[in-house]
Structure formats: structure tokens, C-alpha cells
Amino acid sequence: DSKGxxxxxxxxxxxxxxxxAVQNAALSIVMHQSxxxxxxxxxxxxxxxxxxxxxxKGAISFVIAFLRVAYASDAGNLGFAGWFFALRRxxxxxxxxxxxxxxxxALLYVVQNSLQFVAVSNLPVATFQxxxxxxxxxxxxxxxxxxxxxxxxxxxxxxxxxAAGVAIVQLQxxxxxxxxxxxxxxxxxxxxxxxxxIMSPLKGFGAVTAACFTSGLAGVYFEMVLKNSKADLWxxxxxxxxFSLPPAIFPLLFQTYxxxxxxxxxxxxxxxxxxxxxxxxxxxxxxxxxxxVIKYSDNILKGFATSLSIVFSFLASVALFGFHIxxxxxxxxxxxxxxxxxxxxxxxxxxxxxTSVMHG
Ligand code: C5P
Numbered sequence: 001d002s003k004g005x006x007x008x009x010x011x012x013x014x015x016x017x018x019x020x021a022v023q024n025a026a027l028s029i030v031m032h033q034s035x036x037x038x039x040x041x042x043x044x045x046x047x048x049x050x051x052x053x054x055x056x057k058g059a060i061s062f063v064i065a066f067l068r069v070a071y072a073s074d075a076g077n078l079g080f081a082g083w084f085f086a087l088r089r090x091x092x093x094x095x096x097x098x099x100x101x102x103x104x105x106a107l108l109y110v111v112q113n114s115l116q117f118v119a120v121s122n123l124p125v126a127t128f129q130x131x132x133x134x135x136x137x138x139x140x141x142x143x144x145x146x147x148x149x150x151x152x153x154x155x156x157x158x159x160x161x162x163a164a165g166v167a168i169v170q171l172q173x174x175x176x177x178x179x180x181x182x183x184x185x186x187x188x189x190x191x192x193x194x195x196x197x198i199m200s201p202l203k204g205f206g207a208v209t210a211a212c213f214t215s216g217l218a219g220v221y222f223e224m225v226l227k228n229s230k231a232d233l234w235x236x237x238x239x240x241x242x243f244s245l246p247p248a249i250f251p252l253l254f255q256t257y258x259x260x261x262x263x264x265x266x267x268x269x270x271x272x273x274x275x276x277x278x279x280x281x282x283x284x285x286x287x288x289x290x291x292x293v294i295k296y297s298d299n300i301l302k303g304f305a306t307s308l309s310i311v312f313s314f315l316a317s318v319a320l321f322g323f324h325i326x327x328x329x330x331x332x333x334x335x336x337x338x339x340x341x342x343x344x345x346x347x348x349x350x351x352x353x354x355t356s357v358m359h360g
Pocket of ligand 1: 057109110112113135215216219222237240286287288290291
């Protein structure tokens with residue numbers, strides 16, 4: 001594990017996994033807040049957010065890819081010709097003959113990013129966060145099917161513990177009264193104004209389930225493309241963003257545009273306030289870190305790292321949204337954490353850790 005690049009002496013692999021866990025928790029909270037803090041009529045367009053995410057991520061990845069080529073070819077000392085050469089070179093890499101391979105994960109990620117908005121608008125943050133961990137199972141299944149990964153039986157057992165933990169956490173929503181998402185803690189539900197955001201848990205769960213499938217398939221597909229070729233990670237990211245543009249722009253063609261609200265951009269960015277921009281920024285950061293994690297670790301490990309983010313979002317939900325701690329949430333979250341720890345036991349120690357968990 002000492003192989004690979006480091007940041008301030010720490011392996012990039014672990015720094016990126018921890019950063020991703022914090023980013024995941026922050027995203028679900030900020031995204032949820034951005035959706036429920038305004039009545040439906042004044043909310044921003046998720047389709048615009050998905051497009052902005054791809055544009056910004058693509059632009060940042062392009063700059064990194066360009067600077068890497070420029071640095072490697074010593075463009076700084078060669079003047080204008082050097083920079084021009086680097087630009088041409090990076091464009092050649094981006095429009096390489098195999099760039100079409102990124103079209104599949106690009107489409108899947110756009111669908112997933114859109115579903116995430118539906119899910120997060122219709123479920124409490126902590127419930128969304130925990131249910132979304134089911135993507136670990138779909139990711140493992142796709143890793144075995146597409147990447148021919150072999151998982152030891154103890155790793156499969158940890159995966160099923162993980163799924164069981166997620167299911168236990170979900171029990172808390174059964175019998176929970178459906179309440180407006182932005183009802184202030186302790187306020188009388190009946191006296192809440194009619195225009196506030198109402199959540200629909202069934203719709204939320206449906207969206208999360210579908211997002212788990214696209215997440216698993218897209219992640220594994222991206223890993224396959226990345227690890228089966230020599231192309232630079234940042235070039236692959238630019239290709240991914242470019243192929244995301246058509247499916248991201250498509251739903252915008254069906255949006256209604258009011259001349260009274262200004263030009264196309266003014267219409268697209270209508271109601272884009274601080275929460276919306278914060279959501280997009282955290283998503284962009286997440287996309288960049290996810291790419292690093294997939295390169296230096298793998299998708300299954302990524303899933304376990306993000307499952308740790310439920311602890312962060314749980315604590316934040318209690319503090320910010322008055323989320324009630326239920327026994328099923330505590331038991332389910334604990335099972336998820338134990339499963340995470342169990343999955344990451346080095347070979348040989350696995351059986352010992354399983355028996356010690358089972359026998360207390
Ligand atoms: O939850 P999951 O890990 O599946 O989410 C991956 C997220 O990271 C998606 O929002 C996707 O758009 C983004 N991503 C990215 N660039 C990559 C891989 C993933 O922006 N190379």
C-alpha cells in the first residue's frame with residue numbers, strides 16, 4: 001500500500017477515500033437542503049445542475065490534462081510553440097479513436113445524477129444516504145461479471161451484512177408519518193403552509209434503487225476503460241464529460257422558456273441560489289475525487305469508504321434537521337460499519353474477524 005502517489009506524505013489512495021466519505025455526506029445534506037428550502041414553484045432546475053456539473057468537471061479535467069502534457073513536454077521553456085504543441089497533443093488524446101468507450105458510463109452517470117435529485121428530494125437525508133449504500137452490492141456484482149474480480153467468501157459475507165444493515169435502517173421509515181420535508185422541528189404539521197415541499201418516500205426509494213444500478217455499472221465500466229488502457233485519467237474524464245453533454249442537454253430542450261425571465265441562460269439559471277451552487281460545487285469535487293479513487297483503489301473499496309459517510313450525515317442530520325434516532329437506525333448503521341471493517345480485513349485474518357464478530 002506504500003506504492004502510488006502521496007499527498008503530504010500520506011498515500012493518495014487513503015486521502016482520496018476519506019475525502020470522498022466527507023464529500024458524500026456534505027453532498028446529500030446540501031443537495032437535500034437545496035431542494036426542500038424553497039417551495040416547488042421557486043426551485044431550481046436539476047437538469048441545469050446536472051449540465052453545469054459536467055461542464056465544470058470537464059473544464060477542470062481539461063486544464064489538468066493540458067498542464068500535465070505541458071509540464072511533461074517542458075512547454076514553459078519552449079514559449080508559445082511549446083504551449084501550442086501541448087494543446088494540440090492533449091486534443092489528439094481526447095479525440096482518440098477509442099474515446100467512444102466513455103459514451104456508456106457518461107450516459108449512465110447523467111441518468112444517475114438526475115435520479116439522485118429525485119431521491120434526495122423525497123427521502124430524509126439519513127435514509128437516502130443509507131439506502132444508497134446498496135450500490136455496493138450492485139458494484140460488487142458488476143465487478144465480478146465485467147472485471148472478472150474474485151471475491152473471497154468472507155468478502156461476500158461482508159457484502160450481505162452490508163445489505164442487511166441497509167435494510168434494517170430502512171425499517172425506521174415504515175410507520176413514519178409522511179411529513180413535509182421542511183417542517184421546522186417541533187412545529188405543528190397541520191399549521192404548515194400548503195406550498196411547502198412534500199416528500200414521497202416510494203418515489204424516493206424507486207429513484208435510489210435505479211441509481212444504485214447505474215452507479216454500479218457506470219463505475220465498473222469506467223474502471224474497466226481506465227485500467228485496460230494507458231490513456232491519462234484526466235483525458236478520460238474530459239471524454240466522459242463530453243459524452244455527458246448530449247444526454248444532459250436533452251431534457252433541457254423540453255423545458256419551458258419564458259422571455260419574461262430573460263435569455264436562455266437566465267431561464268436555465270432561474271432560482272439558482274447559494275444552495276444550488278453549493279450543490280453543484282460539491283458534485284464537481286465529488287466527480288473529480290471519484291475518478292481518483294477509481295484509479296488508485298477500486299469501486300468496491302470506494303463503496304465501503306462512502307458507507308462511512310453515513311456516520312457523518314447521521315450526526316449532521318440530528319444537528320441540522322432534528323432527525324430522530326431510532327433503534328433500527330442505530331442497529332442498521334452499526335451493522336454497516338462492522339461489514340465495512342470486515343470487508344477490509346487482510347486475507348488470512350478474515351475468518352478470525354468473522355468468528356469474533358459472530359461470537360462477540
Ligand atoms: O455514487 P457514485 O460513486 O456512483 O457516483 C459517482 C459520481 O461521480 C457521479 O456523480 C459521476 O458523475 C461522478 N464521476 C465523475 N467522473 C468519473 C467518475 C464518476 O464525475 N470519472
